[in-house]
Amino acid sequence: MRFKLLLSFIACLPGLGASLYAQHAECDLTISGHVYISDTTQLNARSASIRFPTLKKGGVTDNDGNFNFKGICPGKNRIIISYAGYKTLDTVLNMSQNLILNFLLFNNAQELGSVVVVGEVIKRDQITTAIKSVLSGAALEATRGLSLGESLKSIAGVNSLQSGPSISKPVIHGVYSNRVLIMNNGVRQEGQNWGNDHAPEIDPFIATKITVIKGAASIRYGSDAIGGVILLDPKALATAPGMDGELNLVGMTNGRVGVGSAVLEGAGGGKWDGLSWRLQGTIKKAGNSQTANYYLMNTGFDENDYSATLQYNKAHYGGTLYFSQFNTKIGIAQASVADNESDLEQDIARGRPLDDGFFRYVFGRPDQTVNHMLAKASGFVDLSNKGSRLEAVYAYQRDTRKEYDANPSDNSDTSLNTNGIPDLNFQLNTSTLDLIWEHAPIKHKITGSIGLNFITHENIQQGTAYQELIPNFVDYGGGVFGIEKYAVRRWILEAGIRYDYRWLQAYAYNPTSVVEDRPTYTWQEPTINIGASYKFNDHFSGDYNFGTAWRPPQVIELFANGVHQSAAAWEFGDSSLTLEQAYNNNLSFTYHDQKLIVQAGGYVNYFHHYIYAKPDLNYITTIEGTFPAFSYTQVNALFTGADLSLTYTFARNFTLISKTSIVRARNLAIHDWLIGVPADRFDNSIRYEWPAIGKWKHIFFEANNLVVAKQSRVPPNSDFAAPPPGYMLWGASSGFSAPLAGRELKVSLSVTNLTNIDYRDYMDRFRYYFADLGRNIALRLLIPFGTKVPSGINTGG
Amino acid sequence: MQNLLSTGRKFLPGAVILLLLVVSACNKAAQTVTPSLPGNEFLTTVELRLTNTANPSDVQLAISTQMSPYTHTYQVDSIYNNLAFLRLKANSTYSGQVIILDETQTPVDTVSLEILARENYHLFFFQPSPVLSSNFDVSTTTTYIPQADWLTNVPASDTTAFGIPENEYMTNATDSALNLVVNRTDLDANSPPMQIGLKDNFLTGAASTGTLRVVLRHQPNAKNGTYPPGSTDLDVTYAVTIY
Structure with a gap:
């Protein structure tokens, strides 16, 4: 078997062999975890009922929503989880190992026609008290077809740095580029992230859950995780035999964008039990986008991405191979060329632009071609039946x-096709x-992990550019x-320490x-993290996290000496820069009851x-x-800010969804503001939803209002032009789901910039040259298919 | 169990090799300076070569360059204006030529020939300063630069040869204006043909001093005789004395 190679690679790591499992047939497995309710804030479900009808076992969760069952037999086990006011989950888990699962239950108001429940393995190596926001389910589906940077804007505290309509990179709590780390399916994304016009080389369709850690998470992820981390996680692979898939189709009027993304996945049974696979691919095509009053010439793009996953998991060991390729060619607006x-x-x-332009798909210079290839091999092995596990990812x-x-x-030499020679050409290879x-939990109270990272x-x-x-x-x-x-009791306390060394x-x-x-550099520095989580009562809890983080200066910061295109700016590096150190304080409070969910955080x-x-x-x-x-x-800088998200069901079927992001950044050296920091942002929606009309379900209408203030906090003489005025955008969306061969077909229609206003955002680097996008109408279709009986659960592992 | 351990031993060497690959995945190409691509060319030097039509031995050569006169190497972020001045006789006509060189090549490459080969994409502009307001006329046949695109913010420390500030301005008084008019004399292969500016006539008036800014606009598929389309290939300023 091909997989033996991988398994033996894992098994031959030092010190493993002795405690490997031999028995499989006995009912010695455990399942433990947590039951949450709601989509956005993940509150604990107290006294939720959990039953295993085939095993005649059952019980309820404790006050914190935790459960723990022992003596579970390997193989298929039916599990039923119910909680008053929430939809009952009834599904089958294919158990091959001890599972720690999070179950997320949705009530009818929040059940936005998406996943009924998401289970995942609780990672013991994650930072529990860090402030996180999750984009998944219906909220993620509403962003399908957008780039990663644009998708994340719907999270409070997250913004984007744009370079015109087709390039967007995420900004977390006011910082971006090499201060924000992206973990793409468990691997540090290593692209040319130093450039403000270099968007993440990732197809968001690979993920069914995007988690944003707001604040330093270097303790776990190393340098670059100094301001935040974005975790893109695909759905766990199928374990039940059969095949199924999903087709996403998105069409948008602005730029006449067409997006098609398909996923096909399955698992083997019998002799092939434990084997799972997935194939996924996306094609996007766009032409010139349109502002309120004119077209932006040369702003089309062509993208095609694909990925393949093969996994073989047994009770106490397993391995996964993953390969993905991202290819894009992006036109840069002609109107942004300033030499x-x-x-x-x-x-x-x-x-x-000089003229109003017109629509076409064709684009030429100036443009960018970006290819990103990722090959990953990972595996795990359980070292004991008490939860001790070793994982390796290469x-x-x-x-x-x-x-x-x-x-x-x-060039006079016509034999050289200079049209085909890039001016900048970088290849970055990363291992x-x-x-x-x-380690196994100590007295059921202390959990943790120890890790090593190499890079x-x-x-x-x-490139041909001289500079x-x-x-x-x-x-x-x-x-x-x-x-x-x-x-x-009511506390979770955590602490971490890390030491890094880097040579360049x-x-x-x-x-x-x-x-x-x-020139040769070495840097080394420790990192610490401490956090606490306290539950005041069933409705109210608080989290605090303090973390340090550092990053070495990047190569461009050390050595740049030349023109940074599109900014028409000459940049000088400084080879004597020292490492940058961050001290992050995050405090967040969460309140929830039947009608109101509030998450308020400051940093x-x-x-x-x-x-x-x-x-x-x-x-x-x-x-x-x-x-x-x-x-x-280098200066000393202070970033402070607050995020507020609120979901309030103020009348039957009516919900208010409100998100506020505020950040202030001071340059302490000159006692003035820092440039390039997002303005205050207020995003409010009112949603009306019918649970069902006949066969149609989750029929909703939503109206959205986005207000972005003017960024008035900028130092004088620091920019080519004054910050643009604030703006207000209206939007609307509507959708439903309908039965399709036992599955749910989902349809939605949304409009952004409904009134087609001419506006510019301070965080758009091309705001000097032209306005932001005009009205855009998007139609999204999600078509599931497959041979398996549909089930609403995804199991981790 | 035993089986797994024995297969483990069998594949141990492979795993060790894989680990070695991880820590020594270094490519030799990364560990040196990448050589320049062939045919990579720069504009290092812009020369104005002017011949008095009444006196062919009166030849004026003005040079603006990024080649250091001391080391004869290309300087990324410096321009040398020591020779960037024109001394022209009053009330004369000079036939002029713009010569653009890449002096990093051996032999020196004449980039202006390549510009001639792509004449349909290029257009030169010549802006004397201070310019007499009654002369100033932006059209598809004059060589003036629209006022919106004049240099006005150049710090006083940035000067041309003879220490003249580069900023451009207009004057109503004939006495204080630089009495120089430049007309293009060559035409491209567009239909109808448009001017290029590699070859020009320089007409001088009464004795005066000032600056002459030369801008080459690169206007692929957009050339229409005006300044705005496209982007700037070169932008240099010479000191001018008319005597």
Whole structure:
């Protein structure tokens, strides 16, 4: 069997063999976990009933929603979970190992025509007290077809940094790029994240759950997780034999976007028991997008992505192979081309394209081509029947980014097709290896894990642009961490410690002597994290987390010396930059009752040696013109802010959903504001939902109002143009689900920027050149199919 | 159990090799400076070569370059204006030529020939300053730059040869204006043909001093004789003395 190789790889890791399991047939499995209610805030379900009819076992959850059953037999076990006011879950678990599951129950008001229940293995190596928001189910389905950055904007505290209509990257609590780490299916996403116009190289369709950790999570994930982490998790693979799948179709009027994404998955039975697989692919095509008054020429894109997963899990060991490929070609708006400072001034003074443009799918220079390949092998083995487990994940990523300027290089040699030569061409190869040992719970109260991370990068640049933004480099890093949690009465206390080491060598010509320089750096630093969670009563709880984090300066920050395209800015790196250190404080309170769910959080994040590109207020003059100069420099900075989410059922079938994000960032060195921080944002919706009309279910209408204030907190003389005024957008959506061969077909229609206003967002880097998107109408279809009897549960493991 | 352990031993070497691969996955290509791609060209030098039509031995050459006169190497972020000045006789006509070089190549590459080969995409502009307001006229046949695109914010520390500030302005007084008019004399292959500006006539008036800004606009599939479409390929300013 092919899988033996992988299994034996895991089994031969030091110290494992002795305690491997031999018995499978005995009823020695345990299932424990937690029952939650509601979609957004995950509150504990107290005294929920849990029954195993075939085993004649049953019981109720404790005050904190926990349950624990022993003596479960391997194989298929029916489980019924019921809770007053919530939909009863009745499904079959295919048990092959001890399971720790989270069950999420939905009431009728919140059951937005999506997953009935989501089960997942509680990761003991996660930070429990960190402030998290989850995008899943109907909320995630409503964003289908959008890029990752745009999808996450619906979460309080999360914003996006745009470069025109087709490039968007997430901003968490005011920080972005290399301060936000993305974990793509358990692997650190390693692309060219240093560029503000470099969006994450990820197809959001791979995930059925996106978790945003707001705040430093370096303790678990290492450097870059300094301001937040985005976890993209696919649905757990099927365990019951058969095959099923899902087809997502999205059409949008603005840009005439078409998106098709399909997933096909299945599992083997009998001889092939334990074997699961999934194939997934997405195609997107878009043409020129449209603002309220004109088209944006050259803003189309073509994307195609696919992934494949193969898993073999037995009771106490298992392995998974995963491969994904992301390919996109994105046109950059012609109107954003500014080759020097006078071009830029001219473009800003005009503030819109020269002409109204027209629609077409074809686009050319300037554009970007990005390919991201990920290959991953992972496995686990249980070291004892008390919950001690070892996991290993190895991943290799190859990210290539080719940027084509507006003009091909002039060249007399016509045999060279300069039109096809990229001006910037980077290839970043990354290998990561993670080993995690989760120890058996001590006296059922203390859980935790110890882990090792290794990482190495190599960057090869082959662009034709004379001014090299990033030289070739190689780096190695290693980290070791431990996280422990102690649960007692109303408290959960946790603490973690980590130590990291990183070595980097760059290869560049010395600009004056024109000989190769090999500047070499090493950094090492500990990281700590402590947190507490307290339950005041059944309705009210609080979480506090304090974490430190650090990141080494990035290569561009150390070595840049050249024009950063599309900003028409000259950037200077500083090879003497030291590491950036963050101290994060997060406090969050949650209240819930039958009608009201509130999550209110505040944070105070102090950055020591915060690295940013400071305007030098002088100009670099070259043959091509003059450029304003920016130098990477370090200051101490303080980010404070608050997030509020609220769901209030104020009348029968009527729900108010309100989200507020506020962030303030101060440059402590000059006692002034920091540039590039999102303005205050207020997102409010009113939703009316009929539970069912005949065969149709979850019929809803929703009206949405988004208010974004003007960013008035900017330092003087720091930007090419003043921040744009605030704006208000209206939106509406409607949808339903209908039975389709025993499954649920879902249809929804939504409109954004309903009144088609002309507006600009401060966080859009292209706001200087043109307005943001006009009205967009999106139609979404979710068509499930398959050979299996539909069930509403996904089991982890 | 035993079976698993023995297969474990069997595959131990493979696992060790895999681990070694993890920590030594280094590519030699990353561990050196990547050589430049062939055919990669830059604009390092812009020359104005002017010949007095009445006196062919009166040849003026003005040079603006990013090649250091000291090390003869390309300087990424510096421009050398030591030779970027024109001395022209009053009330004369000079026939002029714009020569653009890539001096990082051996032999030196004449980029202006490649611009000529793509004449339909390129258009030169010549803005004297201070310009006499009664002369200033933006059209598809004049070489003036629209006022919105003038240099006005250049710090006083950035000057041309002779220490003249680069910022452009207009004057109503003939006495204080730079009495220079530049007309393009070449045409491209567009239909109808449009001017290019690689070849020009420089007409001088009374003695005066000022600056001449030369801008090459790159306007692929957008050239219409005006300044706005496209982007700027080069933008240099020369000091001018008419005597």
